[in-house]
Amino acid sequence: MTLMKKTAAELQALLHNREVSVKEVTEDSFKQIAALDGKVKAFLALTEEEALAKAEALDNSSIEGRGPLFGLPIGIKDNIVTKGTATTCASKMLENFVPVYNATAVEKVNDAGMVSVGKLNMDEFAMGSTTERSAFQTTHNPWNLDCVPGGSSGGSAAAVAAGEVPFSLGTDTGGSVRQPAAFCGVVGMKPTYGRVSRSGLVAFASSLDQIGPITRTVEDNALLLNAISGVDHRDSSSSPQQVPDFKAALTGDIKGLRIAVPKEYLGEGIEEDVKDKVRASLKVLESLGASIGEVTLPHSKYASSTYYTIATAEASSNLARFDGIRYGYRSESAKNLEEIYLRSRSEGFGTEVKKRIMYGTYALSADHHEELYVKAMKVRTLIAQDFASVFNNYDVIVGPTSATTAYEIGGVAENQVTLYANDILTVSVNLAGIPAISIPCGFSNGLPVGLQIIGKHFDEALIYKVAHAFEQATDFHKRTPSIGEGTN
Amino acid sequence: MTKFTAEDVHYFANFAKLTFSDQEAEVFSEIISELVEFGDALKEVDTDNIEPMTHPLQMFNVLREDVPQDVLDRDEMLASVKEHEDGMIKVPNIL
Numbered sequence: 001m002t003l004m005k006k007t008a009a010e011l012q013a014l015l016h017n018r019e020v021s022v023k024e025v026t027e028d029s030f031k032q033i034a035a036l037d038g039k040v041k042a043f044l045a046l047t048e049e050e051a052l053a054k055a056e057a058l059d060n061s062s063i064e065g066r067g068p069l070f071g072l073p074i075g076i077k078d079n080i081v082t083k084g085t086a087t088t089c090a091s092k093m094l095e096n097f098v099p100v101y102n103a104t105a106v107e108k109v110n111d112a113g114m115v116s117v118g119k120l121n122m123d124e125f126a127m128g129s130t131t132e133r134s135a136f137q138t139t140h141n142p143w144n145l146d147c148v149p150g151g152s153s154g155g156s157a158a159a160v161a162a163g164e165v166p167f168s169l170g171t172d173t174g175g176s177v178r179q180p181a182a183f184c185g186v187v188g189m190k191p192t193y194g195r196v197s198r199s200g201l202v203a204f205a206s207s208l209d210q211i212g213p214i215t216r217t218v219e220d221n222a223l224l225l226n227a228i229s230g231v232d233h234r235d236s237s238s239s240p241q242q243v244p245d246f247k248a249a250l251t252g253d254i255k256g257l258r259i260a261v262p263k264e265y266l267g268e269g270i271e272e273d274v275k276d277k278v279r280a281s282l283k284v285l286e287s288l289g290a291s292i293g294e295v296t297l298p299h300s301k302y303a304s305s306t307y308y309t310i311a312t313a314e315a316s317s318n319l320a321r322f323d324g325i326r327y328g329y330r331s332e333s334a335k336n337l338e339e340i341y342l343r344s345r346s347e348g349f350g351t352e353v354k355k356r357i358m359y360g361t362y363a364l365s366a367d368h369h370e371e372l373y374v375k376a377m378k379v380r381t382l383i384a385q386d387f388a389s390v391f392n393n394y395d396v397i398v399g400p401t402s403a404t405t406a407y408e409i410g411g412v413a414e415n416q417v418t419l420y421a422n423d424i425l426t427v428s429v430n431l432a433g434i435p436a437i438s439i440p441c442g443f444s445n446g447l448p449v450g451l452q453i454i455g456k457h458f459d460e461a462l463i464y465k466v467a468h469a470f471e472q473a474t475d476f477h478k479r480t481p482s483i484g485e486g487t488n
Numbered sequence: 489m490t491k492f493t494a495e496d497v498h499y500f501a502n503f504a505k506l507t508f509s510d511q512e513a514e515v516f517s518e519i520i521s522e523l524v525e526f527g528d529a530l531k532e533v534d535t536d537n538i539e540p541m542t543h544p545l546q547m548f549n550v551l552r553e554d555v556p557q558d559v560l561d562r563d564e565m566l567a568s569v570k571e572h573e574d575g576m577i578k579v580p581n582i583l
Binding site for chain 1: 492496497500501504505506507508516519520524525526527528529530531532533535538539540541542543544545547550552557558560561562564565567569570579580581582
């Protein structure tokens with residue numbers, strides 16, 4: 001049985017009793033990857049040599065000061081910069097880009113004694129929700145290899161679900177941690193905007209992006225968020241808000257908790273089977289002492305249009321930096337400076353990225369700026385106010401993470417509006433800047449269903465408390481896909 | 489709905505420093521027309537007297553001491569640069 005399906009606490013016990021070494025844990029991760037990733041295709045790059053060297057150094061280090069994540073393997077989404085290891089954003093534009101510094105979140109997982117084993121696949125520049133938009137490979141869902149893992153952090157979710165690594169970092173701009181976590185049956189947290197430094201996260205939409213942990217269990221997720229949170233002078237939008245010990249919140253006691261269920265989240269467009277699993281989950285939470293009330297988030301139906309306008313506008317500005325001059329792809333055929341810009345960008349970016357840059361440019365143009373970009377920022381205020389008024393009377397909001405379970409690879413038509421409509425459950429959380437988690441809450445035709453728990457700004461501790469209480473009362477997190485069975 | 493034409497594609501591509509063949513422009517005009525229609529849904533929302541939300545957290549004047557920090561190594565940075573000379577990045581002659 002692989003070590004990669006054990007929890008942090010179980011692995012620490014084994015390490016502490018010297019039943020395994022950090023090197024053996026690390027080797028086990030690479031063994032799992034070698035056995036499974038040919039099918040799952042979660043990793044874009046492996047850093048085996050560096051990882052094993054670090055593991056040996058950790059084995060020889062002092063016992064003093066070892067934390068709960070010491071010596072444990074982690075995979076990093078490929079839009080988070082890693083010094084000396086290519087960071088491609090799954091784009092031809094950055095195929096050969098080797099960063100000269102580490103993202104703050106990467107520094108923090110290193111400081112916690114974690115061992116990074118490699119970089120994880122994603123939709124190009126995090127633009128997509130299936131990981132099919134990667135310029136390099138399509139990641140497969142470990143529960144059913146014919147299905148997508150979700151996206152854009154599809155590699156991060158699939159690697160954890162398959163048992164290749166117990167931890168990964170993803171990023172969430174409009175649901176990109178939570179939706180793949182739901183599709184792959186793992187735990188994914190989108191922290192409050194500002195909770196985790198964005199320094200070293202390749203920017204997609206700066207007012208929405210957050211790095212978040214993906215794990216098998218709620219406790220492991222809390223431990224990883226503990227490690228990566230906190231103010232950072234390299235990101236002036238990171239918050240000086242105190243970081244509580246998220247693990248301390250996992251008491252199992254949710255008596256008296258007031259849960260709001262927005263009627264829009266169990267409405268039209270959500271698969272019946274998904275609704276059934278969510279309703280059953282609410283019963284579980286009720287049996288643990290929570291009360292449930294129906295609420296409305298009246299501006300939900302505009303969330304997707306608001307999100308696409310703001311996210312593409314910010315992306316068109318952020319992605320202007322890729323000009324073929326200082327780093328990244330430079331077209332061979334360009335003869336002058338203007339041609340370097342035009343051809344490098346046109347050859348380096350994929351269709352989805354170009355589409356979003358184009359619409360963002362349109363939304364920011366002098367003729368349309370007021371009616372689109374500024375209008376969207378005003379609707380964003382209304383969406384945030386909807387949440388605030390619910391939180392006047394309730395502690396958390398609960399609903400599905402995604403309208404459906406994982407779709408078949410290639411099965412989602414190029415009909416972008418259908419895909420976009422799916423986002424309604426997740427994007428409003430990013431627009432409001434609040435935290436939300438996805439945890440496994442059932443299966444439909446053998447594919448996992450995700451339960452989303454949304455909280456107030458900086459109230460991740462309460463979200464974890466609720467998620468953990470639910471997890472302890474159910475056994476969905478204990479099920480693993482058959483692809484990982486029989487390895488080791 | 490507002491049709492985003494192939495001419496519009498060429499016009500906005502110029503601002504975005506992208507270039508499209510006429511054939512690609514036709515394809516993108518369809519794709520972006522759908523997005524324009526999608527974004528137009530916002531027009532029906534009453535936003536009179538609503539302030540735009542520019543940032544999810546209200547934070548002002550985030551300052552730090554004015555001392556150099558995290559200075560990156562120039563040679564390491566130049567390793568990613570396609571063409572450089574004497575520590576400077578080379579581009580084609582622009583005059």
